[in-house]
């Protein structure tokens with residue numbers, strides 16, 4: 507079905523909220539008069555700032571447009587609750603908007619349908635549906651958190667053409683090109699948080715921040731470190747204004763206070779094997795409003811995440827290089843074999859500089 511032009515414009519605006527609106531969804535709004543002229547438009551701003559509908563109403567007011575009787579095209583059900591901002595449905599009704607066309611109902615079970623009900627009660631006509639699939643694709647993390655109580659997990663891997671992600675001795679070396687690494691930073695920037703394992707920190711001392719592309723905010727850093735071995739001097743602590751959470755398996759470690767003094771939050775979630783309980787960690791991150799979780803980890807943590815069925819999407823960069831048998835480390839530790847392998851669907855495949863970028867998603871049946 508062809509989308510109405512204003513809804514297409516609203517979806518384009520929603521894209522601009524990527525990396526900005528966390529933990530709020532990426533939403534766009536276009537207000538159109540009876541003659542089809544655009545009266546105001548906007549998208550979700552930073553958390554605590556205006557939602558898309560308010561930004562569009564403000565835009566219309568700034569241009570001196572009268573929106574009474576106009577139609578608001580918005581990519582998600584207008585909110586009905588007092589959160590960091592006031593309810594958008596009340597603002598639309600108070601401004602005299604005559605009709606709201608929304609892509610879909612809010613996936614938050616606590617508020618779903620309430621915005622529409624309030625608009626109806628205020629005499630505003632409602633249409634729901636155009637752009638629903640596009641809104642879900644744009645907001646996998648928000649929908650995942652609301653519907654499954656955990657983030658959308660996207661694991662990035664940078665590998666040689668034969669799938670090796672590090673040298674045998676674990677030495678850090680760039681495998682992929684500078685354009686591919688810059689592209690990887692853009693994916694970091696859209697995530698609420700970046701996750702890594704202690705093995706990667708001890709080997710590479712990575713920063714795992716966004717430096718190669720502009721960023722409205724730095725994603726949080728999440729570290730899986732069973733025994734709290736991360737050195738206090740690790741570079742991941744040096745990024746300014748970034749929240750660092752460390753999941754461990756030792757509730758009473760003497761290192762906790764030292765790491766907390768560096769500003770890190772330390773959370774003990776042990777599993778039966780004395781490592782971090784990864785499913786419980788994802789549920790905890792969901793409660794802490796993490797929408798998209800960008801994983802850059804080594805073969806051990808990647809392997810555990812795959813074996814537990816916790817990865818929703820793969821972002822794989824392949825460099826035109828071959829390391830061959832006996833050289834280089836595979837992207838994953840042992841997996842259960844071809845019969846039990848998780849089913850994946852390829853999505854977009856693009857060339858980034860000299861490398862390839864492949865996006866693959868776990869099929870819905872294989873997502874947790």
Ligand SMILES: NC(=O)C1=CN([C@@H]2O[C@H](COP(=O)(O)OP(=O)(O)OC[C@H]3O[C@@H](n4cnc5c(N)ncnc54)[C@H](OP(=O)(O)O)[C@@H]3O)[C@@H](O)[C@H]2O)C=CC1
Nearest residue numbers: 664671672676703705706732781782803804805806807810
């Ligand atoms: N090319 C690429 O895309 C990337 C490559 N790398 C490379 O990977 C290498 C490091 O790999 P690796 O040592 O596997 O590091 P990881 O980042 O996978 O960290 C692994 C550690 O996480 C801890 N852990 C805690 N709970 C769990 C759990 N439930 N499941 C699995 N692990 C858990 C374990 O520590 P403990 O035993 O203490 O419990 C384990 O040793 C480096 O050489 C690095 O350069 C890393 C990232 C990306």
Ligand SMILES: Nc1c(N[C@@H]2O[C@H](COP(=O)(O)O)[C@@H](O)[C@H]2O)[nH]c(=O)[nH]c1=O
Nearest residue numbers: 664680681682687710712713714715802
């Ligand atoms: N080797 C490799 C990558 N490795 C990943 O990048 C991390 C370093 O991040 P930073 O310290 O922020 O620059 C490193 O620890 C590992 O997770 N990434 C890539 O895009 N291409 C590559 O060839």
